[in-house]
Amino acid sequence: MKLVKLEFRVGGVEDFNLNLTLKPSFVSSLYTKSGDSWIKVSGLLAGDLVVTYVDGVLTVYSKACGDGDLLREVALCETGLWDEPPRARISKLKGKLREQVEALSQLYPGVRLSISPHDFNCIFIAVVLSKRTRYDVFVKRWVGELWRRWMCDLEVLAKLSISDLKPVGSSYQLQDMLEALRDFVNLDVDLTDVAEARRRLMACRGVGPKVADATLLFTTKSPWIVPCDTHLKRVSKRLGWVNGDVRMPSKQLCLRYYCDECMSKYGECLKVAIERLFPGFGGWVQTLTYLFGSSTCRAQRPLCERCHPTLAEYCVEARRRPLSSRRRSKDFV
Incomplete structure (x- = not known):
């Protein structure tokens, strides 16, 4: 069967990073990584889809998929290129939210939403x-x-x-x-x-x-959906996006009410708050907070020296710490 090869010229690292896009996505469970290549091992086109990203060019290889349109759709979805670039989303924000999300995007450049x-x-x-x-x-x-x-x-x-x-x-x-x-x-x-x-x-x-x-x-083109985890809650509180007593979404309430009705009775949960602050792309912001919260802004012993100075300026937790403990990352000095 003939090898099919697709190429996508993406641009600089601020626009796209394949590794950082796949890392926080459950789509990565369908792949194994070998050098610069991601090889699909489960799901559609398992064993016959290879993706590489070198010098601003994303290359997709497949032998089994004779449908070029399907291959293109799978490639765009699973690499995150279906999604708009980070700078397009940041440009929609204003004030401190724009500064904070831009800082997160500088820490984790080129993150898109990989879906399958x-x-x-x-x-x-x-x-x-x-x-x-x-x-x-x-x-x-x-x-x-x-x-x-x-x-x-x-x-x-x-x-x-x-x-x-x-x-x-x-x-x-x-x-x-x-x-x-x-x-x-x-x-x-x-x-x-x-x-x-x-x-x-x-x-x-x-x-x-x-x-x-x-x-x-991670299975629909719905970047506004916000999975609420402990990283999102912690980062949101520390950056002042939500109050300290914000509640997490409740299965009991979510099954009983739709969001508008629930909010009128019980006030905003974290999900609704993030959707309001980042309309249309709360799921992308949640992805950034997952990367940040799991590696740097941890619950115990946060690595404040790795933080972006803009985020440190807004961080409620940092202001409680002695100045001697608030070392800034040399990458941003």
């Missing part, structure tokens, strides 16, 4: 497994073994017992996955209506707002 609309099953499994555990260490290992044995077939996986999963692991996340899948296979989820799809996903055992929102963020 053709691999919903795989992404849903990876997100469900990610609860309260380390994605790079455990989730990627679990899904690699699951997909090697049973592919991304939800019907097959839902019929397994916990003893069937012993070769994969013994963590409670695997038991939770089975329960969620057994509920999900009996649902009819229409991904064209993300608000209703969110509620249907949350009808599954073990699926709350964060799991539902992350699944939809």
Whole structure:
């Protein structure tokens, strides 16, 4: 079969960074990295899609995909190039929000949203497994073994017992996955209506707002969806985006009310606040806070010396610390 090659000239690192785009995305669970190349190992075109990014040129190779339009669509979605460049989003902001998001984008340049609309099953499994555990260490290992044995077939996986999963692991996340899948296979989820799809996903055992929102963020072209995790909450509080007592989205309330009705009764949750501050692209901002919060702005012993000076100026936590502990990164002096 003839090798198909697509090339996309992207521009500078501030516009696109393949590694930083895939790292925080659950789409990375479908790939393995080798040198400058990302090789797809699960889902659509598994074993036959290779992506490289060198000197501003993204190159995509495939033999099995004879449909050039499909290959282009998969490539654009999974590399994040379907998404608008960071500078376009930053230009929509004003005042301190613009300064803060621009600083985050300088720390993590070229981040786009990598999504995989053709691999919903795989992404849903990876997100469900990610609860309260380390994605790079455990989730990627679990899904690699699951997909090697049973592919991304939800019907097959839902019929397994916990003893069937012993070769994969013994963590409670695997038991939770089975329960969620057994509920999900009996649902009819229409991904064209993300608000209703969110509620249907949350009808599954073990699926709350964060799991539902992350699944939809990474499987639909909906950059406004905001999965609320501890990193987003911590960074948002420290930068003054939300009050210290902001509440996280609640599964009970999300199933009972739509957002407007819930907000009128209980006030804004973190999700609604971020959607209001960053209309249309809250999911992209959440991705930046995940990178920042997991590596630098940590809950315990934050690495303030690595922080961008603009962020440090606004940080509530930094102002509480002695001046001697507020060392600035040499990269931004």
